[in-house]
Amino acid sequence: MTVGQRTRVVRASESLAAGRPVIMIGGCAPETAEVVIAGEHADPDCVAWAIRYTSGFLCAPMKARRADRLNLPALKGDGPPGSGAPAYAVGVDAAHGIGTGISAVDRAHTIRVLAAPGTRPDDLTRPGHVVPVRAADRGVLQCRGTAEAAVDLCAIAGLASVAITATLTSDAGNLLQGTELAAFADEHHVEMVTVDDLADYVVHHGTGGGGRVCRLTEQSVRISVNGPFLIDFLDDVTGAIHSALTGPLEPGRTPTVHVTTACARWGSGLGTGLRSGHDDIARDVGPVTDHGGIVLTLRDTAEHFATEKSELARGAILAVLSRLGVERARVVGWPDGPDCTTIQVMDRSSGTPFSLEAPA
Incomplete structure (x- = not known):
């Protein structure tokens, strides 16, 4: 593991812990860049920001065993285990405290409910406007996907292992890549990290604060x-x-x-x-x-x-x-x-x- 890789992961985890978004690059679609926000820090402002600069399709990656506890089985038609293809579950809304479910305020509330440790299956309604993703329980070393990397990054930051992810797009509707992506990160002061950075970090340090x-x-x-x-x-x-x-x-x-x-x-x-x-x-x-x-x-x-x-x-x-x-x-x-x-x-x-x- 290089010093640069470790530095990028540490800075990204510090950003998540402070309630700021980060950009994750790589995974099953290397050409895409994803906004990642810690689920427990989801608020209307950061969710509105994510909707503004992405496709607006908000996902909530979490470990598969947590999805099981919340009765969020994978939809049929997903790729084979370990392929890196996201294992989507049916969309959800919070059962209480929201309006139609589509607004940034409502989706932020739903995501915080998904991240809360005491949430039960009946605290969610189905279908809804936030799409859970079932990440591999052993994280990015088990499956090199953005969902796993986002969940591991939350854990490294000392937060609940539930994230928000959405794909960055330009104003013209194209994927944000290359120099445009770098300029976006500079303009918005957002840390960038790659899935491979996360994997190399976890190999040596694990995801907990006490080391591997x-x-x-x-x-x-x-x-x-x-x-x-x-x-x-x-x-x-x-x-x-x-x-x-x-x-x-x-x-x-x-x-x-x-x-x-x-x-x-x-x-x-x-x-x-x-x-x-x-x-x-x-x-x-x-x-x-x-x-x-x-x-x-x-x-x-x-x-x-x-x-x-x-x-x-x-x-x-x-x-x-x-x-x-x-x-x-x-x-x-x-x-x-x-x-x-x-x-x-x-x-x-x-x-x-x-x-x-x-x-x-």
């Missing part, structure tokens, strides 16, 4: 006298649990990290450096105790992701090492790279993890 992985055990588990510790980490991106067997980590010394996998499905697509089928950590206790370093065991899930497995694995490695406070590491089994390479884990200036490509 969180430590499951409050204290390390000692597995032998004077031996190393076994620490489990929950992966916010994939839902898997990764384990780190850690020996002594001497300050100022670059530790060796041996990457293994607990699932052959991971190892088959990650390169020759990884060992597959590794569920028994006993064989690693002695070497780690004697020589220090870390044995990191990655685990897969049964879920499908649009992102390459090697990319997911690299992000998981960096996230776990960052949690362990490792700034620089010698990695044996770097996915899709040489069997042994040295990587920079921490950005010393910001204290946040970033990826340096392993040398060929």
